[in-house]
Amino acid sequence: MTSIGTGYDLSNSVFSPDGRNFQVEYAVKAVENGGTAIGIRCKDGVVLAVEKIITSKLLKPGANKRIATVDRHVGIVSAGLVPDGRHFVSRARDEASSWRGTYKGPIPTSALANRLGGYVQAYTLYSSVRPFGVTSIVGGWDSEAELAVDGQVGSGPKSGAGGKVEGAKAGGPGLYMIEPSGLYWGYYGAATGKGRQAAKAELEKLDLSSEKLSLLDGVKEAARIIYVAHEDSKDKEFELEMSWISSLDGPTKGRHEEVPKDILEEAEKAARRALDDDEEEEDKGAGEQMEE
Amino acid sequence: MDHFPGTWGRPRNDVYGAYDPSYLQSTGPKTHTTSPAVTGTSVIGVKFNGGVVLATDNLASYGSLARFTDTKRLRIFGNKAVVGFGGDVSDMQYIDRLLESIDIRENYSSHGNMLNAKNLHTYLAKVFYKRRSEFNPLWNHVLVAGFDGEGKPFLSSADLLGTTFSAPHLATGFGAHLAVPILRRLFPEEKPTEEISQEEAVDALKQCLKVLFYRDARSLDKYSIAVITQEGIDLKEDEQLEGQSWAFAERIKGYGAQTV
Numbered sequence: 421m422t423s424i425g426t427g428y429d430l431s432n433s434v435f436s437p438d439g440r441n442f443q444v445e446y447a448v449k450a451v452e453n454g455g456t457a458i459g460i461r462c463k464d465g466v467v468l469a470v471e472k473i474i475t476s477k478l479l480k481p482g483a484n485k486r487i488a489t490v491d492r493h494v495g496i497v498s499a500g501l502v503p504d505g506r507h508f509v510s511r512a513r514d515e516a517s518s519w520r521g522t523y524k525g526p527i528p529t530s531a532l533a534n535r536l537g538g539y540v541q542a543y544t545l546y547s548s549v550r551p552f553g554v555t556s557i558v559g560g561w562d563s564e565a566e567l568a569v570d571g572q573v574g575s576g577p578k579s580g581a582g583g584k585v586e587g588a589k590a591g592g593p594g595l596y597m598i599e600p601s602g603l604y605w606g607y608y609g610a611a612t613g614k615g616r617q618a619a620k621a622e623l624e625k626l627d628l629s630s631e632k633l634s635l636l637d638g639v640k641e642a643a644r645i646i647y648v649a650h651e652d653s654k655d656k657e658f659e660l661e662m663s664w665i666s667s668l669d670g671p672t673k674g675r676h677e678e679v680p681k682d683i684l685e686e687a688e689k690a691a692r693r694a695l696d697d698d699e700e701e702e703d704k705g706a707g708e709q710m711e712e
Numbered sequence: 713m714d715h716f717p718g719t720w721g722r723p724r725n726d727v728y729g730a731y732d733p734s735y736l737q738s739t740g741p742k743t744h745t746t747s748p749a750v751t752g753t754s755v756i757g758v759k760f761n762g763g764v765v766l767a768t769d770n771l772a773s774y775g776s777l778a779r780f781t782d783t784k785r786l787r788i789f790g791n792k793a794v795v796g797f798g799g800d801v802s803d804m805q806y807i808d809r810l811l812e813s814i815d816i817r818e819n820y821s822s823h824g825n826m827l828n829a830k831n832l833h834t835y836l837a838k839v840f841y842k843r844r845s846e847f848n849p850l851w852n853h854v855l856v857a858g859f860d861g862e863g864k865p866f867l868s869s870a871d872l873l874g875t876t877f878s879a880p881h882l883a884t885g886f887g888a889h890l891a892v893p894i895l896r897r898l899f900p901e902e903k904p905t906e907e908i909s910q911e912e913a914v915d916a917l918k919q920c921l922k923v924l925f926y927r928d929a930r931s932l933d934k935y936s937i938a939v940i941t942q943e944g945i946d947l948k949e950d951e952q953l954e955g956q957s958w959a960f961a962e963r964i965k966g967y968g969a970q971t972v
Contacts, residue, residue: 491816492819513820520812524809570809571808572805574780574782574783575782
């Protein structure tokens with residue numbers, strides 16, 4: 421970064437002559453130190469997972485959750501400054517609730533991502549604030565069934581005028597990642613935090629764009645990817661936190677929930693096994709080369 | 713005899729002169745929220761051994777007009793409690809959305825929604841009391857059914873003034889006059905709730921709904937019934953009254969084809 425120290429990085433919302441906003445770039449640096457967080461968009465749901473580095477032995481295992489629920493059908497996980505992530509979630513909940521106040525129904529995941537993107541971007545515009553030190557992954561399931569309006573009391577006449585298209589497909593999984601600049605894209609698989617490079621490489625191998633991966637397999641893959649991404653910081657212990665949102669006929673019935681303990685443990689066991697197998701193969705490979 | 717009830721209790725024009733309408737206020741606070749518009753009638757509930765059963769008919773009346781006939785007046789809160797609403801339907805919708813938002817917020821904590829029917833009833837009563845104290849009441853009389861903190865069946869009422877009342881069987885509106893006597897006969901005070909079976913309770917409510925349909929002009933023969941047990945809530949919203957007999961009506965003056 422050649423223009424560092426030229427004074428253009430001292431205030432938020434100021435461009436450098438070569439068109440960069442340094443404060444935002446520094447916020448990205450804060451994210452790059454956070455525990456790896458990933459999201460996978462499966463055909464029948466979304467999985468979120470995060471690597472929680474254990475910073476003290478005095479912390480209660482399983483407490484201090486990092487994945488939060490917004491409304492009933494959306495989950496948010498972020499990498500970077502934890503308090504910034506909490507504020508982000510709080511804003512997301514307010515947005516979801518205000519959406520309900522206006523439209524009497526759950527906010528679509530895409531609309532929530534859009535509003536949050538706008539919110540984060542506003543923090544790059546003023547000198548009185550700093551950008552968000554988090555990149556957040558927003559995963560949700562928009563109901564595929566016709567939903568009743570909140571407070572709906574009856575269904576009205578069974579005959580008469582109606583403009584409904586029969587067999588129209590609605591709802592489905594949604595996965596978005598919002599960066600400190602306010603930039604957000606929709607993803608098949610998203611990764612952020614320290615181990616994002618390794619995680620992205622693994623996500624790309626999954627062929628997510630064909631939308632064939634099932635939610636249960638997605639959970640196993642997510643656990644494995646977090647374990648793979650942790651390989652570079654092996655000296656630190658970590659806890660795996662995972663949540664999921666399934667379709668209405670799936671295990672969570674369209675709601676965002678923690679992955680149940682038994683499924684989580686099984687996925688972790690499989691993840692460790694996969695890592696051990698990889699290592700053995702590498703050792704073998706190295707041994708054979710020696711012989712030659 | 714003065715046949716206009718509207719003039720009863722008023723100073724007589726022939727004695728005091730015509731009423732001066734300039735005293736009527738045309739400005740002032742809004743008052744339309746102090747009377748209901750579209751209303752539901754009775755809610756009835758009975759505790760039995762291991763649970764509670766709650767029932768309402770599916771009618772929302774606009775004055776005396778049977779305006780909406782597929783109204784769902786039994787509302788589930790957080791898979792744990794059912795609230796049965798009598799009174800204003802739009803206020804019911806408001807409360808339903810309010811409870812929905814509370815359920816969503818409760819689920820944000822890691823242990824989920826911990827609110828049981830008893831907590832819900834306390835909260836609702838306080839909402840009613842606050843609103844009536846602001847002279848802007850929520851025009852409802854509700855029954856809250858579910859379980860208390862010790863897992864015992866819970867049934868209690870709260871009304872638009874914030875008044876609360878609890879009993880092993882309860883009814884609001886017209887049901888307070890027509891259903892409660894039947895329930896008292898079926899389940900006298902000496903009979904503990906533990907000796908009442910689920911079938912007995914459901915049958916009693918069906919009988920009450922029938923009597924209410926016979927005698928309450930703002931009622932309907934389509935009804936909803938919710939059985940709340942520790943296993944969960946069984947809500948049926950499209951039931952039809954069975955075994956009606958209108959023979960008794962022939963003897964009622966003003967009904968049917970009487971000539972005298």
